[in-house]
Amino acid sequence: MVDNYQIFLEKLQAFINRYYKISLYRGILLLMLSILVLLLFFSFLEYFGWFSNNVRLFLFLSFLITVFLIFVYFITIPFLRLLGIFKSISHKHAIRLINNSFPALNDLLINIYELHYLSVKITNQDLVRASLNQKIAKVKNFRFEDAVSKKSLKPFIYYILSLLFLYLMVFVFNPNVIKEGTNRIIHFNQHYERDYGFSVLIEPNDLIFERGSSKEIHIYIEGETYPEELFMQIGSKQFLLIRISNNHYTYNFKNVNQEFSFHIVNSYFRSLPFFISVLKIPVLKNLQVYNNYPSYLNATNQFAVDNSNLLIPYGTKLEFKADVEFCDSLFLITEHGKYTFLNNSDFILDYFPAQSQSFKILAKNKETDKIIFDKANIQVISDRYPDISVLTHFDPYQSNLVYFKGIITDDYGFQKLEFNLKSSVKDTTFIIPINKFITSQEFIYAFDFNSFNLNKADYYFTIYDNDVLNSYKSTKSQLFDFNKPNFNELAQASQDKHKTLETLFEKSLLKVDELLRDIKDMKLKMINQNLSDFEKTQFLNSINQKQSEIDQLLDALKQENIEKNTLSNQLFKEQSEIQQKQQQIEDLLNNVLNDDLKKLLEEIKNIQQDLQNQNKLTENLEVNYKEFKKQLDRNLELLKRLEVEQNLEIIREQLLLISENQNTISKQLEQGNLTDSLQKLHLDDLQLIEQLQSITDSTINRNVELDNPLNLEFFQENLDKLNREMNEDFDSITQNRSEKHKKNSKSAKQLAEDLDKLLSKQNEEQQAENAESIRQILENLFYFSFEQESIVEQFSLVSANHTKFSELMARQFNLQNSFAIIRDSLYAVSKRSTQIGASISKKVFTIDNKLITIKDLLNAQNTATARIEQRNILEFSNDLILLLSESLKNIDNAMGGGGSSSNKKKKNKPSKGEPSASELRKSQESVKNQLEKMLNDLKNGKKGGSNSSSEQMAKMLAQQEIFQMMLMQLKQGSTISNEMLNKIDAINKLLEDNKRDFARKQISSQTINRQKQIVTRMLEIEKSQNEREFDEKRISKEAKALDNHYKKIQFEHEQDFINFDNIFNKSKLQLNSYYFKKYQDYLNKLKKSPNEKGN
DSSP states (O other): OHHHHHHHHHHHHHHHHHHHHHHHHHHHHHHHHHHHHHHHHHHHHHHHHOOOHHHHHHHHHHHHHHHHHHHIIIIIHHHHHHHTSSOOOOHHHHHHHHHHHOGGGTTHHHHHHHHHHHHHHOSOOHHHHHHHHHHHHHSTTOOGGGGSOGGGGHHHHHHHHHHHHHHHHHHHHOTHHHHHHHHHHHTTTSOOOOOOSEEEEEOGGGGEEETTEEEEEEEEEEESOOOSOOEEEETTEEEEOEEEETTEEEEEEEEEOSOEEEEEEOSSOBOOOEEEEEEOOOEEEEEEEEEEOOGGGOOOOEEOSOTTEEEEETTOEEEEEEEEESOSEEEEEETTEEEEOEESSSEEEEEOOOSOEEEEEEEEOSSOEEEEEEEEEEEEEOOOOOEEEEEEEEOSSOTTEEEEEEEEEOSSOEEEEEEEEEOSSOEEEEEEOOOTTOSEEEEEEEEEGGGGTOSEEEEEEEEEESOGGGTOOEEEOOOEEEEOOOHHHHHHHHHHHHHHHHHHHHHHHHHHHHHHHHHHHHHHHHHHSOOOHHHHHHHHHHHHHHHHHHHHHHHHHHHHHHHHHHHHHHHOTTOHHHHHHHHHHHHHHHTSSOHHHHHHHHHHHHGGGOGGGHHHHHHHHHHHHHHHHHHHHHHHHHHHHHHHHHHHHHHHHHHHHHHHHHHHHHHHHHTTOOOHHHHHHHHHHHHHHHHHHHHHHHHHHHHHTSSSOOOOHHHHHHHHHHHHHHTSOTTTOOSSHHHHHHHHHHHHHHHHHHHHHHHHHHHHHHHHHHHHHHHHHHHHHHHHHHHHHHHHHHHTTOOTTSHHHHHHHHHHHHHHHHHHHHHHHHHHHHTTOTTSOHHHHHHHHHHHHHHHHHHHHHHTTOHHHHHHHHHHHHHHHHHHHHHHHHHHHHHHHHHHTOOOHHHHHHSOOOOSSOOOHHHHHHHHHHHHHHHHHHHHHHHTTOOOOHHHHHHHHHHHHHHHHHHHHHHHHHHTOTTOOHHHHHHHHHHHHHHHHHHHHHHHTOOOHHHHHHHHHHHHHHHHHHHHHHHHHHHHHHSOOOOOOOOHHHHHHTTTTSTTOOOHIIIIITOOOOOOHHHHHHHHHHHHHHHSOHHHHHO
16 A cells, blocks of 8 residues: 555656646746837837936836846746755645646545545554555556646747747837837936937036036037027026027026036927036135154143244154045145045144155045145254363362363253263273253263373263254264373473472562561651551551462462472372371461461451551561561471472482383393384483483582582482493493393492482481470470479569569560570471471460560569460460470381381371370370379388479370370371260360379379279270271272262362352243243353353
């Protein structure tokens, strides 16, 4: 049964396939029929109807849509069903179709189909299967395919053939019907006109108007006939055209603002529509230009004031922002290119002009383009190169130290300032701090060439501006060169300074002599004549004027002496003794004008109100100026002596150099090396010894001028001998050449050693003589002090009417003569030794004046005031004893460290004002031992004379005064600790108590205990001092940066110095850029040097 039913299904499927094939054929024929009908129908309609573009478009679309629908529904869908892609008809639907073709079958086929599905559902299938097989057997001989016949296609074929015949007839009689009709439908967007014997032409450009413009258009007629008149129809209105010729018409349109169409018409003719196009011309509503300055300018960005004339610094970004109506594209056009705006809500363009240029703005839209902004300029201000000018100043104290003051200017600011050093060793660059944002400023810089051990170098400054766009433009200053002076140049410069100093001293002495003569003349006039107040005033004014001249000379002396000392320090770096003498002479020069004279000069300025006291003032002036002259004379003598010693030291150093050079020549000749360099070295030595001969001659002449000249006769003879030996021709030596130079080396070295010994010996002898003189002076001072003390005590016991009063006056007057001997002796020593400081001279001068005052007071029997002055003398005498004792100690120390110059070089330079704690401790131990001895003698009943006891007490008191003064110097040391300060204060308290006991001549166990405590504390201080010195030795010497304030001082003597930091940087003025730069230029003019100002 299954096989029978399967055969039944196959026959049904065959029917379904044939059914779709016949449907496909029918669809093809129907498509062909539709195309032929529609094409013929639409062609006839268009050919005779002359439809508009829209109608022809409708016909064309109708044709396409109809054909497309037929193709899809009648061809595509059946074909897809045949292939099984789309669902085909069901078996049930196929059975109905078959039944329609074979009515005899009735419901047999449907019964078979339903019985099959029933057999599947019931349990007892046999009866159903038998019935089903029976029914299938009945239809087994039927061909289901015959239910669908091809005969149904015949009508379609007949219709097609009829249409083809009709097409043939049309093509025979009027083929244009189909050709033109079809062509016009296919080209529905083209306009076609009927032929009236002429056509109307208008130039396309005549139909294009700018919004709001007026224009005359021209209409031309082409063809075989020409119409009599033509009209322009706009909407429902007609306007007569102006006829120019048979084929030429015109019409004038005014203020066209919108688009419209028109026709050219007459009674029988209507042209195609012509369209007036109104162009939307771009209109610039607003233009903004924003100046975006480079960041390094530190300027505030802003909008341009005048867009047609832009003035900007180099590197500025111009941000154009334009509001343009009817614009699609916007362009910036310059002579360098064309740049497109970005079209956002507004048109935006960022533009970097590199140089000055003109520009215009072009706007475009779909219809037109137009220049909407023209005749505009961009003026670019180039960033100038920075400018630098530098002044130099060499330090008077250190010739290798150079100070620089410079001015740097730029239009916008700076990046950095460099100091460039170029030498044969290497090139080095140093960065100098500056304010990068101030466009005109001053800088101060200092450089020490010694820190690089350079003998020769070139140096310059380089300033870089902040123009980052051009990689920081730079400008170099003028090129400077540094040449370190050699020994000979330094020696010659030092000698020149000595001569200058001597000249200044002589001028000062002449001025003082002139003053003294004036004072002497004035005194005589005051005695012999009755001078008026005017004459007295004139005299005082003259004194003031001449003193001003002397002050100027003294200032010049001090400055020249400082510069001379600087040169000497470079010559004698390790000669501590010479440096110490230089410092002492400098101190003497600083104190050459005593306080009394300064006070008198101040009184002169105010004495015009009280000219009655002029006699006394004139007397005091004379005394003080005489003392002033003595001090000047003393300084001149010391300076000459120092010059002699320095010259001899220079000679010694050069002799050692000659010895070394000659030894080098000898060794090279032993090796057989005879070169030009050896000959040059020998010639240099010959030239050097000639210079030494000249220095020796001037030194000997200077030595003769000294009050105590040195013995230099032997030295000049030996130097002459060496000169003769070395002046033998270098090339003429053929035998023993090496030995000859070796002998010269030994001779030069021996001569240097002899000179060293001579200087050491004479220095020791001079020091010994000075020490002996000071000891004798101290003894005389002790006698003077005791005698004055005795006189004071006795004056307090007698009255002016007492018979012993005259005897005491005589003793007092004799004491004045005794002190004159001390004064003259001290002055003689002071001209030989710098150990006698200015304070000693001042004390001597004060005591001498006090003695004169006492004499006047006693003659006037003013004993009360006289006793006060006597006590003052005692005080000054004790001070003088202390100062001389210290000087004697210094001389003794110098003598103890004596020796050759080579040994002196190894000694450390003495500390200035900071005594050794060890020496102070030893002095206090000595005092302790003396006190213990005195106390033991008292306990044992040993009593000396009163004078001996008093003298011993006075010496101990003097010794403690010296100790206290040196202790104060130690306290004022720069590196002393707080612990040491406390200990020194404690020692001072103990010392004051002991001094009080010494003055009262009361020695007790408490005095000794206090002295022991002093020694103990001094031991602690000594230990601290040793530890500090050890720490200082461990600290390496490092170069320190110089303080700017100190560097500025080097330039303060120049009148053109302007404190730019105070005037400009601290100024609170708020100025715009124009006046700001004017202000800077003004300050720079003020700061130029006098030579620059003149230019």
